[in-house]
Amino acid sequence: MxxxxxxxxxxxxxxxxxxxxxxxxxxxxxxxxxxxxxxxGVTVAFAAFALLAGGVAVPVLAESDQPGYSGPGRMMDNDVSAHPGESPPRHLIAAGGVAVSAYQADRRIQKQDEIERTTYTWYLYDPRTRRYEKTSWGWLDVAPGMRRAAVLEKTLPASRVGILDLATGEVTKWIPLKHRAGGVKWSPDGERLVVTTYSGYPDVEAKDFPRKRPTSQPRTGYYLVDVDSGQKEYRPMGVDMDDGYIGLGRMDVRWSQDGTLLLVPSPPGGAFETWYDLEGQPSKKTPSYEGPDAAPAGLSPDGRYYTVGDGWTATVKETGTHRTVSGSSGSMALAWADNDRLVRWDCPPDRRCTRYMGERLVLTDPTGRIKIPLSGYRYSDTPQDWEPLITRR
Incomplete structure (x- = not known):
């Protein structure tokens, strides 16, 4: 039907x-x-919600799509929380097993002599106010379960990483770092951190490298940190200043989906990205459905589907046959809400979208035919240019 x-x-x-x-x-x-x-003027999208929500089948009220609309959102049930009139969101955006735990907004780009320096502000979901609240942190990541966050102070690179209790809003632990950090990422089990270190501000890009050289220095390495004990191990993983790769800016290390490997962006001359085991050795094993051409959503929880992307668009494929799911090509796929539902950016056919402009978050089936709006549209003019951080809850 x-x-x-x-x-x-x-x-x-x-x-x-x-x-x-x-x-x-x-x-x-x-x-x-x-x-x-x-x-x-409010649309009752009952059928789409009944197929996608997976919980109590109640009507979904799709509110105004006008930029800056600030009307109330709708908590559709315990499974989906959508606020299609909010961009950037003020109230929780969530679906299935994932939620927007934080987002970057208020992005500023300073250009000087073909060199761009990007700064932004983090907004973190606060369970006490049930709203996204502006923070003073320079970088952060939220642990699976959304009970704590790892935070770096505003001036990057930072000399310590903090563990923030989201229930109280207090930093419960500071972990000092000899090498200054510009990025941090939780392991999938929520027990460890990979902390990427830099010798200068990481978000600097040269548009005409090597004729124009960034004023900051590249990545210098990374820490593996056991959060509960505070024990850490540092591994140098630098980038040659004479290599043009420095012009690409931030090069954070991240985890594989199962937490057994680390993906380390590397300069040209070898692989564009290299997998390492947790002992710091290059891995002969490469995780399936992860890597340079993978979309952030990756493999579905049941392993039936996987996503591929080119940096802005994404397509869903079947793992058994590697055939493209009909109708699945579209804007970037960010996360699987569960086995059969995706959170992704959506560009409606009646809108002219580019990367970071004109899209909204939606919950969709793999075919992309049924969509539930989760957020309002984002635009390049502040404050509606924002980038979500999606976390398993």
Whole structure:
């Protein structure tokens, strides 16, 4: 049954169940009529939600798509929290097993002599206020479970990493670093950190390298940190200043999806990205469905699908046949909410989108035919240019 058929059948059933006019229900019918007047212009996407939400089947109210709209969002059920009128979001965006735990916004790009320096502000979800709150941190990552975050102080690179308790808003531990850090990432099990170190501000790019050289220095290495004990091990992993790769800016180390390997961006001359084991040795094993051409969503939890991308667009493929799922090509796929639902950027056909402009977050099935808006549209003019951090909850 298609979504259109489900919607028509559901509306027909509601109509058949409506009682005839009578004095006993006058008040109720008057209240219903008044409610209908208040939501004029609101679309009831019942069928799409029933297929995608996976929880209590209640209507989804798709609110105004106008830039800057600040009306209330809708908590659809315990499975999905959507605020299609908010960009950037003020209230929790979540679906299935994932949520937007934080986001970068207020992005500023300073250009001087063909060299760009990017700065931004982090907004972190605060369970005490149930809103995203502006922070003073220079970089952060939220642990799976969304109970704590790893934070770096505003001036990057930072000399220590803090462990922030999201329930209290207090840093419970500071881990000092001999080598200054510009990036941090939690392991999938939420027990360890990989902390990438830099000798200068990491978010600097040269548009005409090597004729124009960034004023900061590249990555110098990374730490592996056991969060509970505070024990850490440093591994030098620098980049040759004479290599043009320095012009590409931030080069953070990140975990494989199973937490057994580390992906380290490397300069030209070898592989563009190199996998290392946790002992610091190049790995002969390469994780399936991860790497340079993979989209962030990667492998679905049940292993049935995987995503490939080119930096802005993404496609869903079947792992058994490697065939492209019909209709799945579109904007970037960010995370699997569960086995059959994706959180991704969406560019509606009636809008002219580019990277970072004109898109909104949606919850969709692998085919991309059924979409539930999760956020409002983002635009290049501040404050609607934002980038989400998606975390398993």
């Amino acid at each position: 298609t979504a259109d058929q489900l919607l028509r059948d559901t509306l027909r059933e509601w109509a058949e169940e409506t009682p005839p006019p009578g004095g006993a229900d006058l008040a109720g019918r008057a209240l219903l009529r008044r409610r209908r007047r208040r939501v004029t």
